[in-house]
Amino acid sequence: MGEELQSLGFQKNGIYIAEYEYYPLQRTSLNQYKKAKVIPSKNYGKYGKRQPDGLVVERTNSKDLRVIGVIEYKQPKEFQSEAQKKDAVEQCNDLCQELNSVFGIISDGENYIWINPKMENSENNYIDRTTGKERSYSIIKNEDKKFLKEPFILQKKSEKDKEKLELETENTLFYIKRIISSISKTNSILKSIEEVNPIKLATSVWQDIYVNTGKSPTKCLYNVVELFIFKFLSDLEVLKSPYNFDFVLELSKSNNAKEALNYYANNCRKRIKNELFPAGKDGTTILNGTIFVDSKENAIESQASLFKNSLEKYSKFGSLNNIQKDFKTKLFETFLKQSSDKSRLGQFFTPRKVVRAIIEMADVEKLKPGTRVCDPFCGVGGFITEIFQDPNRKRDFLPNAKGEIKPKITYIGFDKGNDEDDERVIILAKANMLIYLSEIVERYPTFAPKFSEVINETFHFLSDSNLGTLKIENSEDEKYDLVITNPPYITSGTTSLKKEIENEGLSSKYTANGKGVDGLCLEWIIRNLKKEGKAFIVLPHGIFNSTQNKTLREFLLKHCFVHGIISLPIKTFFNTPQKTFILIIERKENIDLTQDFPVFTYLVSDIGETLNIYRFETEGKSDLEKAKELYNLYKGAPKSFPADLIGDKRCKIQPLSKFEPGSNWDIDKFWTKEEKIELGIEEEENIVTIDEFRDKIEDLMVKLGEYSEFITSLKDEI
Template sequence: MSEQTIQNNLYSENVKIGEKYICLSLGATTISDLIKSKTIKSYPISNNIKNKKPDVLILDSNREVIVYQEQKIPQKFKSEKDIQKAINQEIYVAKELNAKIFVVSDGDSFIWINPQTGNRILNENEEEILLPVSPKKNAEVLEKLILEISESVNEQNDIILKKEYIDPTDLAIKINGVLKNLTFASSKMALYTFVEVFLFKYLSDIEILKGENSFDYIYRLYGVNGIPQYDDATILGKYSDGAREQMRYLFPEGEDGTTIINGQIFHVEKRGGEYFSPDNTDFVFKQVILEFKQYEKKAGQFKYISKDFKSKLFETFMKNNDEKSEMGQFFTPLKIVQGMVSMVDIKPKMKICDPASGVGKFLLEAIDDNLDNYFKVENGEFQSNISLTGYEKMMSDGDDITVILAKANMLIYCSKLFQNNKDNISKIADKLLNGTFKVFTTALGTLDKIEENSYDLILANPPYYQSKVMSQKAKETGQYKLGGLGVEAIFLEWIMKSLKPGGVANVVLPDGIFSNESNRKLKQFLIKNCFVESIISLPVDTFFNTPKKTYILTIRKKTTAELKSSTIQAYPIFAYLCKSIGETLDVYRFDIDDNDLSNAIEKYNHYRKLDYTEREELKEPFKSYFSEDAHLKLIDVQSFNPDESWIIENWWSDDEKVSLGFEEEVITLSISEYQEILTDTIDIINSFKEELEWLKNK
């Protein structure tokens, strides 16, 4: 049987291998012609290979050669000498085409080779891979194996790496301590320093940053095992001019001028051809690089980052810095974010907005469980079937760190997308990172313009404070008609008007929204245009540097038909009092078992899935399920008069609040009992007075 006959039996025509790859059966077409016809990506090839005719190629969606396969007849594939001859015959072609895998086969046996080393590729148990390349029969297994090999092999490694998800929280804490001791860095700058070096290491480990732009190249310059090749300032200069500039190129600035880094840290200048660091951050940079490398030796490369770390990165620095109030503006506890996200439905094609997005946790947690279905790259073009918008206002000192951290956070969350599409990083970064997060430089920021009827879902923890300037400027736009007290009132009006008919908002608000008489028109508008689905009372100190009493308000905007028919909400409002949220309410935020918030969300999700008519008159088992929880009340919406307070605690009696631990029991004393207590107290004071006189005269 000829080589071509064997090949045709295995592959015949082009065969898809899952969603990621396509297998081309060739044999008569030169590499030069494949490039000219744009069948494969254009490579700078030498004369040695341009007339080569590959038997089988497996390409990814970017037309990049992933597998180069050489087909042999069985008679020339019997001995180890025959196999090695077949390998040597074509391996240099695979290497020049940057193929991750080179396969030689006689149709029965398949030898998988790393073109970079010439060695056979081994699985996680260091056993030779012998899987047949037979996409008609084993496409799913083949796709998985090719992806695993592509993510693992390089010029130094022939073994498939185990997917060990690292959680470098300990490293973050240690780096924070190093920066505090060496530079007295603020929590904000310590966080940003860690993020930049973390991205440098991560992008190097997934081979987006290579060669002289890679982490290992910079690390080796320090001559850790010998004499340093350069002084610290020169090494920092090479990083600044090399890797940092490459990151800026790969992750271009958006229209607001922000990207994942801005060079505010690790300063180096060049004079007379020599680098020097005016603030001695070259030494700090070295210490941070060495700490990262030391961590890698213990835990492994930064290829797979645990979801828990991605979510808690920003909280790590908040918990471990003395200046804990400085970054409160970034901080919505993760348990609140995840809880609020779980209270709403996230679906493809939705338009989701956070008008005060901070570091983007609401938006990122909303999509985290289904990233592969929301974003993909086809034919080199980024495609999304969900719309995310995160607005933030430039900080008063002109610092853009909030949106930079949001974009860096999104890169970490969407790491797999970038890792699998290395030739399209700039396109993805521009459309995904820059397309999602935007910063405003005006006084009103997001509030400059109400986006009427634009969003299916709004998730937010907007700022709440008094500002006559903001209130006046909002009034001057002519868009805000409801008055109200505080910036939070302006945000709530923006949110209600920016929701699409039928859209849902889940928002954290302070008690003033519900209690202040000046918010009467705001509450009237809310009742007229929305259904109040839920109000959940959060404990004081839920938020890091905000001792205010806060609530989660869930509303659904009425549909056009419901507005036309003046539909009135007939089902009750789900109201819940929380004393705990699953973590301590101090600056350290230790996890605890006590979690009223989790109970509230679980019960609300049962409630919201009932039909509206079922909510109006509950039947068993739901009637008992809800009524047995003393923290929960289903309150008639007619009780929510815009002229009166909407503080839901008012619907619980004093005795109920005492039994739940929200208030101390009031003890009533008779006059004689009170007189007795006073007499006892006076006697104790006199006793102390006598002892003090004795000590004085001694």
């Protein structure tokens, strides 16, 4: 038996990880493992003296020893280049195939590559340098077909009870079991966990509430979400009897609906709000329904029958464990598109297609630890929660070995208001975050209060001033590396806001004289970006073409590089006909730097769904998807991006000279009428509000004044 096996106490068994055994040894050869009956007894030939960095084995049946995983560790300096990584993977794969291992894991302690040694891939064919054998392997992918990058961390203390495993070990075991049940000689993609999509359930409950109460669609939605959370937390056993869903349901059947509703309001609801998910410093939590309870949180007994019927529908549906991704992304849109409701929720809700495109352009999967991300005007939190769809970012919310939830990235969302209706928007954002993180909450249900802390640290309701986010002053360290947002587009009330800015002593922070609230928002974003920080902002046309925003555009060019402007079609947003654009900028490290690369521009007519109330999916790849893909190519080499060779006439790379402060930045004007006809673009009817029409008149008056001064000067010269 090998000295290392003896000296470290592995004579009889390895470190138990539930039913498996882990051998974290680096000086024990395959022959020594064979002699100790850790691995199958066979002739390992030239590999007999090879020493793997670690093994995971299954020895429940001594007559059928099974190697589950082979581990290959490298120093970070040996795992930097693609050649080094390829060499390390091949070393691991050699041993995997000799041992008939299910998988291999290669890591430098920070990065992880999981391989399937049993599935060939012609791109990964190579000659084994030890034996001259032809070998191949495939990289294991998650169910989203992206490379699996989960950490491989196993504890150093034996534990057969999987319920008592350390958290990071539990996560590794979770993926080991998924790999075992998924991969084969013909598949290296993890199978999706059987998921449920409660969208029909939610729609049915929403319709009942809407028909019975006549309340606005968004108020009905608040209550759908509240009951959903009640059932979800009960299914996870975060809520146990007598506070859970089943207890209240039985109460409604055996006694009466009014008693059940009163019990829910006085007990279950308070347990969720006060103990499991207590309010943050801003006073908001994750529940905000006002149809079954009043503003004082007393049961509204007139709605008891509706409450009982809703419970019965949720009960009939079954468990809400393993919620499908589609439900998370489409929950709010499903109800907004059913009405022309003009509430704040609908007013500032960014369509999921637009959100997803922006997130995928922002490289969220590459964010470094310590990065600060902000949506300063977050509404229901769509931009921030969409980031959590990325596996790397979702993994940040796994509890660590100390039992803490400490995301590597700081996420912050702000929304303002001064009444209950405004407050409900940020409450929905918090509920939305819980739903997006549901698969992690499912695995760690006892951590509900800690998830609550993280949610409260993410979304903030600002009620101490009408300025909201505009009042926030950040130090250099508090500024943001990435801003993704869709600020409000209104001009009415701007004068009073500017007066409040003056009264708060903030005039020096708003010198660009932006027209409208969106202009003030853009200046705030620029000032609160870190140097080399990036922003993706959805803005109305006035920012780009109004003469009154000339100073603002001058301020923008002074402090930022302009990477791109993407034109979105009118009616992209549910409840506004405004023409909008995605502006992509980067804060300069030094204002003396000159932009030496051109600007990416793209005309989008199709965002992937119809622009009417129904919002049906459109066929094929949308213009917005194409714009996203081309921008991601452009940003890799902006100076040499071959737009003319791409063959997409909706894409143009414009010289910076076209974006002088006094010029019109409406990129639609950069395509001729003939080019638009060729692209099948009809001239859009730009519907304007009274405030916008007034702005246009004021713009015209400014221009007429400039012409008048010019004519007067000519007369004086003559």
